[in-house]
Amino acid sequence: MSIATTSSKLIGxxxxxxxxxxxxxxxxILGAALSALIGFSxxxxxxxxxxxxxxxxxxxxxxxxxxxxxxxxxxxxxxYGAFLLALIPLVSVIWVVLxxxxxxxxxxxxxxxxxxxxxxxxxxxxxGGPAYGGAYHAxxxxxxxxxxxxxxxxxxxxxxxxxxxxxxxSNRAFRWMGRVITFLVDVMTGIPSIVAGLFAVALFVQVxxxxxxxxxxxxxxxxxxxxxxxxxxxxxxxxxIVPNELREASYALGVRKWRTITKVVIPTAMSGISSGVTxxxxxxxGETAPILVTAGFVASxxxxxxxxxxTTLPTFIYYQIMNPTSPTNPQVSExxxxxxxxxxxxxxxxxxxxxRLIAKIFAPKTGR
Amino acid sequence: MSHSSSTVPEFxxxxxxxPGQGDENSDHRREGxxxxxxxxxxxxxxxxxxxxxxxxxxxxxxxxxxxxFFLTWQASPIFGAASSEVTGGKGFLSYIWPLVVGTLxxxxxxxxxxxxVGIGVALYISHYAPPRFAKxxxxxIDLLAAIPSVIFGAWGASVLAPKIVPFYDWLSGILGFLPxxxxxxxxxxxxxxxxxxxxxxxxxxxxxxxxxxxxxQTPVLQQEAALGLGATRWExxxxxxxxxxxxxxxxxVMLALGRAMGETMAVTLVLSGGPFNxxxxxxxxxxVASEIALNFPEAYGLRLNELIAAGLVxxxxxxxxxxxxxxxxxxYKEFSGANS
Numbered sequence: 001m002s003i004a005t006t007s008s009k010l011i012g013x014x015x016x017x018x019x020x021x022x023x024x025x026x027x028x029i030l031g032a033a034l035s036a037l038i039g040f041s042x043x044x045x046x047x048x049x050x051x052x053x054x055x056x057x058x059x060x061x062x063x064x065x066x067x068x069x070x071x072x073x074x075x076x077x078x079x080y081g082a083f084l085l086a087l088i089p090l091v092s093v094i095w096v097v098l099x100x101x102x103x104x105x106x107x108x109x110x111x112x113x114x115x116x117x118x119x120x121x122x123x124x125x126x127x128g129g130p131a132y133g134g135a136y137h138a139x140x141x142x143x144x145x146x147x148x149x150x151x152x153x154x155x156x157x158x159x160x161x162x163x164x165x166x167x168x169x170s171n172r173a174f175r176w177m178g179r180v181i182t183f184l185v186d187v188m189t190g191i192p193s194i195v196a197g198l199f200a201v202a203l204f205v206q207v208x209x210x211x212x213x214x215x216x217x218x219x220x221x222x223x224x225x226x227x228x229x230x231x232x233x234x235x236x237x238x239x240x241i242v243p244n245e246l247r248e249a250s251y252a253l254g255v256r257k258w259r260t261i262t263k264v265v266i267p268t269a270m271s272g273i274s275s276g277v278t279x280x281x282x283x284x285x286g287e288t289a290p291i292l293v294t295a296g297f298v299a300s301x302x303x304x305x306x307x308x309x310x311t312t313l314p315t316f317i318y319y320q321i322m323n324p325t326s327p328t329n330p331q332v333s334e335x336x337x338x339x340x341x342x343x344x345x346x347x348x349x350x351x352x353x354x355x356r357l358i359a360k361i362f363a364p365k366t367g368r
Numbered sequence: 369m370s371h372s373s374s375t376v377p378e379f380x381x382x383x384x385x386x387p388g389q390g391d392e393n394s395d396h397r398r399e400g401x402x403x404x405x406x407x408x409x410x411x412x413x414x415x416x417x418x419x420x421x422x423x424x425x426x427x428x429x430x431x432x433x434x435x436x437f438f439l440t441w442q443a444s445p446i447f448g449a450a451s452s453e454v455t456g457g458k459g460f461l462s463y464i465w466p467l468v469v470g471t472l473x474x475x476x477x478x479x480x481x482x483x484x485v486g487i488g489v490a491l492y493i494s495h496y497a498p499p500r501f502a503k504x505x506x507x508x509i510d511l512l513a514a515i516p517s518v519i520f521g522a523w524g525a526s527v528l529a530p531k532i533v534p535f536y537d538w539l540s541g542i543l544g545f546l547p548x549x550x551x552x553x554x555x556x557x558x559x560x561x562x563x564x565x566x567x568x569x570x571x572x573x574x575x576x577x578x579x580x581x582x583x584x585q586t587p588v589l590q591q592e593a594a595l596g597l598g599a600t601r602w603e604x605x606x607x608x609x610x611x612x613x614x615x616x617x618x619x620x621v622m623l624a625l626g627r628a629m630g631e632t633m634a635v636t637l638v639l640s641g642g643p644f645n646x647x648x649x650x651x652x653x654x655x656v657a658s659e660i661a662l663n664f665p666e667a668y669g670l671r672l673n674e675l676i677a678a679g680l681v682x683x684x685x686x687x688x689x690x691x692x693x694x695x696x697x698x699x700y701k702e703f704s705g706a707n708s
Binding site: 043075076087090096180181201225321338 | 411413414416417418420421422423424425427428429431432434435438439441442484485486487488489491492496497505508509510511512514515516517518519520521522523525526527531569572576600601602603605623626627629630631632633636637657660661664665668669672675676679682683686687689690691694
């Protein structure tokens with residue numbers, strides 16, 4: 001860089017390093033002025049300032065350093081801009097959920113169901129009375145439905161991944177089968193969640209012969225359709241990176257293949273597998289549409305996934321917004337919805353974090 | 369190492385049974401004995417375990433077949449029903465086409481918005497951000513994917529929709545002569561364009577995640593050669609990264625399209641739907657997924673079959689889109705050799 005300051009014939013003219021700052025400052029001032037002409041707001045100001053910076057910056061750089069450098073600067077600003085643009089909704093969502101959710105968080109919300117809470121109680125709450133009703137039944141439903149879904153998807157997903165990595169190369173028929181399964185797992189990843197829900201309902205309606213069959217386990221079936229491909233994919237990746245030397249060492253000691261897999265390969269990949277499973281749970285725990293069509297909606301607590309309707313946190317949020325308990329005072333229901341949204345986000349974030357921690361802490365020790 | 373001691377005797381002495389393994393196993397073991405001389409055949413337990421994993425894989429086949437089968441089975445009454453019995457009274461086709469068009473409109477809007485931003489963010493992570501910083505940025509974008517769709521829907525309906533109304537007013541003022549921006553815009557902001565914007569936010573992480581992986585696979589030698597010849601960073605990206613990643617970008621966009629078409633809650637909460645309406649900034653239009661979610665809980669009788677048939681249509685459309693995307697990806701992998 002020091003060479004650049006002294007004028008050399010080998011190096012073209014370079015814009016001073018403080019130039020973007022200067023242009024940025026000018027863009028901010030001009031943007032404020034322009035937005036004031038229409039009617040000032042922070043958003044408008046940001047839009048104008050950003051536009052001016054992205055257009056004027058490259059033009060100035062282009063005049064100083066040549067058009068190639070100008071184009072480079074234009075692309076760079078656009079790419080940085082894309083990144084900032086992507087952050088806006090994320091920050092906004094988290095901000096809004098925190099801002100509206102935190103006031104509604106209470107022991108009431110976590111510990112009681114909506115049983116017996118009617119429009120009358122909500123109207124009283126809006127008048128300043130105590131706010132009753134909570135999301136306990138929804139938390140119970142979420143846990144039960146996700147539990148059954150996990151119980152079904154993990155063995156199937158794990159064993160399928162074992163087949164794909166350990167067995168699909170052993171003969172021609174298996175190789176063909178492996179290719180078909182890999183392809184179908186890809187296809188399964190793309191099934192829309194609501195279609196998975198409709199499938200589960202159609203299946204149970206057909207099997208039980210009852211067109212109004214709705215209970216928690218149907219939702220679990222729908223969720224496992226969504227969960228299995230994620231589990232297969234993550235586990236496959238993890239099994240693939242288990243070093244072949246470990247398998248060969250085991251075979252050399254006369255250990256059979258299935259013992260090698262269950263005692264050497266899977267334990268080695270265990271941290272990655274459990275992290276993948278946790279991520280899969282995090283993915284399905286926030287699903288709304290499949291629950292909506294499979295598990296019904298109920299205000300009371302139900303621990304039994306095999307009979308009776310069930311509510312989960314996402315469907316609870318959905319119904320509290322779409323059909324407020326008291327149509328005249330929807331505010332009370334909305335408070336409950338946002339507080340539940342906060343619980344749901346915290347749940348998902350904890351699962352994501354746990355997945356990363358599991359992967360890190362329980363990773364096989366490589367050093368001797 | 370510890371387990372080897374317990375398994376080795378199994379080969380040599382059938383009498384050296386471990387406790388807990390029944391007679392059934394010793395039968396297999398005799399079979400296994402024969403197999404030891406034969407290098408190809410494995411012991412029976414091995415075969416059982418291989419069989420179990422094969423069955424697990426086969427379950428996936430069965431599940432997909434069952435999805436297609438049961439959806440078709442439950443949808444079939446609608447295809448034989450009199451057209452007056454279908455919602456709208458004009459037969460299933462005229463019921464479904466506005467929904468399919470609505471789905472396409474919403475997902476195309478989402479793609480148009482998300483693709484440039486997604487590629488930009490992916491480039492930022494792979495080629496522009498300081499390396500130490502890039503991993504954290506990738507994690508932050510992944511967070512966007514972790515937020516449940518119902519929360520995006522609630523956010524879109526209560527935060528984005530009211531805020532975007534002035535923009536729609538401005539849009540209809542300037543571009544009102546175009547049928548898609550025909551005024552007067554709705555006062556609530558709950559339009560298909562808003563739904564498309566929310567969908568764009570939701571599919572952004574998909575595009576970003578896939579693109580950044582492919583961008584990062586660009587051969588380093590090519591990049592360094594471009595820079596060494598005096599290319600600016602953007603010229604390097606254009607000359608080495610984009611040609612390498614073109615197929616990958618296309619397939620990531622198509623995967624995102626599949627996701628956008630199947631996404632339900634964001635649209636259900638954000639859009640106040642209705643019949644087909646060419647104007648994007650007025651209420652109206654509806655997507656297949658959202659129509660199902662809104663009406664299924666109260667549906668009974670033939671309406672139930674009708675909505676399942678709508679689900680079948682959605683399934684087929686997303687299937688085709690995803691298959692095309694996979695086709696592009698698989699070709700790409702062969703060409704690049706990146707995964708070999």
